Amino acid sequence: MKGVDELVSHLDASKPVYIQAHDFPDHDAVASAFGLMHLLESRGVESSLCYGGTIQSESLSEAIKLLEIPIYSTRLLAFDDDAQLILVDGFIGNRNMTGLPGTVVAVIDHHKPPEEPDCAYHDIRPDYGSCSTIFYEYFRDADVPMKKSVATMLLMGLMMDTAFMTRGVAPVDLEAFSTLYFQGDWETGSRLLKNSLSISDLGLFREAINSCEVADDFAFIMLEQECTSEAMALVADFFLGLRELHFVCVVEPDRDEYRISVRSEDSARPSDVVLRRALKGLGSGGGHVHMGGGSIPRDLFPGEQGLRKRFLQAMGKE
Numbered sequence: 001m002k003g004v005d006e007l008v009s010h011l012d013a014s015k016p017v018y019i020q021a022h023d024f025p026d027h028d029a030v031a032s033a034f035g036l037m038h039l040l041e042s043r044g045v046e047s048s049l050c051y052g053g054t055i056q057s058e059s060l061s062e063a064i065k066l067l068e069i070p071i072y073s074t075r076l077l078a079f080d081d082d083a084q085l086i087l088v089d090g091f092i093g094n095r096n097m098t099g100l101p102g103t104v105v106a107v108i109d110h111h112k113p114p115e116e117p118d119c120a121y122h123d124i125r126p127d128y129g130s131c132s133t134i135f136y137e138y139f140r141d142a143d144v145p146m147k148k149s150v151a152t153m154l155l156m157g158l159m160m161d162t163a164f165m166t167r168g169v170a171p172v173d174l175e176a177f178s179t180l181y182f183q184g185d186w187e188t189g190s191r192l193l194k195n196s197l198s199i200s201d202l203g204l205f206r207e208a209i210n211s212c213e214v215a216d217d218f219a220f221i222m223l224e225q226e227c228t229s230e231a232m233a234l235v236a237d238f239f240l241g242l243r244e245l246h247f248v249c250v251v252e253p254d255r256d257e258y259r260i261s262v263r264s265e266d267s268a269r270p271s272d273v274v275l276r277r278a279l280k281g282l283g284s285g286g287g288h289v290h291m292g293g294g295s296i297p298r299d300l301f302p303g304e305q306g307l308r309k310r311f312l313q314a315m316g317k318e
């Protein structure tokens with residue numbers, strides 16, 4: 001059976017273990033790594049937590065500090081060739097995972113993988129609202145006591161990925177929610193999540209509102225200023241909250257590529273499917289029914305109207 005004991009059976013006790021969250025991690029990725037660290041600890045296995053890129057979210061940085069989560073940038077850690085890597089909330093080969101020396105021993109994730117992972121242990125549950133929920137189950141099934149700080153972080157991961165239990169929620173997510181809600185500190189978790197914007201983000205929202213182009217229930221928003229993926233996601237969620245809109249696409253220029261964030265309230269137009277169709281031959285993307293993300297290298301960018309047209313076509317609107 002999948003769970004902490006089977007995972008541990010694939011680890012070599014004489015080699016170091018690293019738990020790697022996806023690049024530019026979000027709350028769910030950090031929560032997953034933190035939860036797994038404690039699960040392994042209950043089996044006498046020490047591990048180090050790491051991520052590629054940087055932490056762009058102020059709310060997540062504050063949570064890491066407050067809950068004393070020992071996670072560090074891969075740049076600050078020395079990896080040996082005998083390192084055993086466990087990837088959480090992301091996938092090998094995924095461009096969102098910094099390649100590190102060592103061997104990928106396990107992948108635990110809730111995103112549908114492009115191909116079956118080629119490693120000793122994998123546990124992928126695409127119907128789960130968050131990766132945190134998988135680790136909630138690992139704790140429950142192995143009867144491992146959960147510290148309050150772990151419950152708080154897992155709760156935040158779950159709330160973030162499901163937009164406060166309003167998207168992609170499976171029955172087990174509800175079970176996890178009700179347990180974690182009372183076991184963790186929901187007040188701190190909610191405060192951190194609900195205050196992720198700052199006054200300095202208002203300019204971004206102003207720009208988004210000005211540049212928003214609406215066709216039926218589809219909003220296409222092309223931003224000119226660079227922003228964090230968290231701010232971009234909040235812009236997308238803001239537009240999706242407008243009653244008339246059911247599909248939202250936000251585009252933002254990054255150094256050498258354009259990043260795209262997609263939201264859908266229509267299961268007949270899943271974010272990941274429409275995104276892949278629209279980006280075919282230009283870039284890559286993925287995600288779930290309700291949310292998706294991707295990118296296009298600068299030299300392949302078809303222009304604002306070109307991309308908007310591709311989305312309309314991908315939704316069968318043109």
Ligand SMILES: [Mn+2]
Nearest residue numbers: 028089131161
């Ligand atoms: Mn996730």
